[in-house]
Amino acid sequence: MGDANLVAVFAAAAAFFALGALWYGPLFGAAWKRETGYDGAGAAGPRSNLPAAAIMVLAFLFELLVALMLGHSIARSSGAPHVAMMMAVGFGVTIMVPALGINYLFQQRTGRLFAIDAGYLIVGMAMMGGVFIAVG
Numbered sequence: 001m002g003d004a005n006l007v008a009v010f011a012a013a014a015a016f017f018a019l020g021a022l023w024y025g026p027l028f029g030a031a032w033k034r035e036t037g038y039d040g041a042g043a044a045g046p047r048s049n050l051p052a053a054a055i056m057v058l059a060f061l062f063e064l065l066v067a068l069m070l071g072h073s074i075a076r077s078s079g080a081p082h083v084a085m086m087m088a089v090g091f092g093v094t095i096m097v098p099a100l101g102i103n104y105l106f107q108q109r110t111g112r113l114f115a116i117d118a119g120y121l122i123v124g125m126a127m128m129g130g131v132f133i134a135v136g
Helices: 006-027 029-036 050-075 083-108 111-135
Strands: none
Touching: 006 029, 006 050, 029 083, 029 111, 050 083, 050 111, 083 111
């Protein structure tokens, strides 16, 4: 799987995870809760009933998988900083956000919720790109 920098992979995933705490907490938490119908116990409608700790661990593992693929892609490219950032933001804008948008269209989610979640993905991917550049 290329020569992905595993330290950078873990650091990038941790940065993405930390951004989530800010994004869905003090920055957009109240708006996100309104849009999802979150009442403190969970979102309205069908739920997975997973405990909060399991949700956090699984979220980090998914972010780690994204960081691993990004790290692999960067390792297979020239590795130039502008290329790493273009790949990171490009993945967010052209793969992650459209996939989210497709799901939200069929789930009939609001545009406001889409904007909150899409913004998180784009900013998170940019942060991961920055981590890969910084850690090298």
